[in-house]
Structure formats: structure tokens, C-alpha cells
Amino acid sequence: QVQLVESGGGLVQPGGSLRLSCAASGTIFSRYAMGWYRQETGKQRELVAIIDSGGNTNYADSVKGRFTISRDNAKNTVYLQMNSLKSEDTAVYYCKQEPRRDWEFDYWGQGTQVTVSS
Numbered sequence: 269q270v271q272l273v274e275s276g277g278g279l280v281q282p283g284g285s286l287r288l289s290c291a292a293s294g295t296i297f298s299r300y301a302m303g304w305y306r307q308e309t310g311k312q313r314e315l316v317a318i319i320d321s322g323g324n325t326n327y328a329d330s331v332k333g334r335f336t337i338s339r340d341n342a343k344n345t346v347y348l349q350m351n352s353l354k355s356e357d358t359a360v361y362y363c364k365q366e367p368r369r370d371w372e373f374d375y376w377g378q379g380t381q382v383t384v385s386s
Contacts, residue, residue, distance in 0.1 A: 269294040270375040272363050277380030280353055284384070288348040290363030290377055298341040301366040304348045306359035306382075317348060318366065330356070353384045 276288040288304070301320040307313040317327045317337035325337050336349040346363055361382055365375040 270365060270373075272365060272375055272377035274361065274363055274377040274380040277361060277382045279383045279385065281386055282354060282384055284353050285349070285351045286353065286382060288350065288361055288363075288380060288382070290346045290348075292344045292346070292365065295344075295365060295375075297344040300368060302337075302339060302346040303364045303366055304337060304346070305362045305364060306357075307362070307379075308356075308359040313362070316361070319346065350382070353382075355384050358382060358384050 271293045272290055274288060274290045276286060278286065280286050299321055301318055303318040304316040305313050306316050315328055316331055317325060317335055319325045319337045319339050327335060334350065334352045337346065339346045350357065359382060360379040362379045363377045367374060
């Protein structure tokens with residue numbers, strides 16, 4: 269029922285920018301916190317940024333000051349603006365609907381590849 273579709277990934281040079289989008293359907297989007305996660309090859313998935321239903325945000329230390337998470341409830345979409353990209357940012361990026369109850373499923377998007385390389 270709940271579907272999350274990421275887009276906007278691609279190849280970018282170090283220092284460049286990219287904006288990821290995650291379009292949600294089948295959910296009352298505005299009621300949920302949304303997160304962006306990433307998984308580098310050979311590493312564990314990690315939280316990048318999260319935005320709650322009230323618009324409050326938190327970021328991983330590694331991206332703070334460079335990335336901005338935002339949401340447009342009218343469009344059921346959460347964004348991740350990535351600036352000053354580094355090679356270390358190369359990963360598959362996933363969006364997630366954060367569960368509000370212990371029984372709720374963790375809904376993930378399919379992921380979008382971001383590659384930062386010269």
C-alpha cells in the first residue's frame with residue numbers, strides 16, 4: 269500500500285550539488301516523520317537526515333551544514349538537497365517513512381544511486 273519512490277540520483281563531481289526527491293503514496297504523509305538514509309558499498313546503512321511532522325530536522329554529523337532535508341506535504345514529497353558533495357557521500361540513498369507505532373512496518377523506497385567522482 270505505502271510506496272516511496274526516490275529520484276534525483278546520479279553522477280556528480282566533488283563540490284557539486286544534487287537534490288533527491290522521495291514521492292510517497294498510500295499514506296497520510298503529513299503525519300509521519302521521514303528519513304533519508306544511505307548505504308555505501310560494503311558498509312551498514314546509516315541515517316543521513318530526518319524531518320518530523322512538524323518540520324523539525326536532525327542530521328548526521330558528516331552531512332550537517334551541507335545537506336538540507338525538507339518536505340512538501342501538499343506534494344507528499346520529501347527532499348534532500350546535497351551541496352559540497354564529497355567522494356565519501358557516494359552511496360545508495362533511501363527514504364523511509366518512520367513508524368509512529370511499534371507495530372507499523374518500516375517502509376523504504378527502492379533507493380537511488382549517488383556517485384561523487386571526478
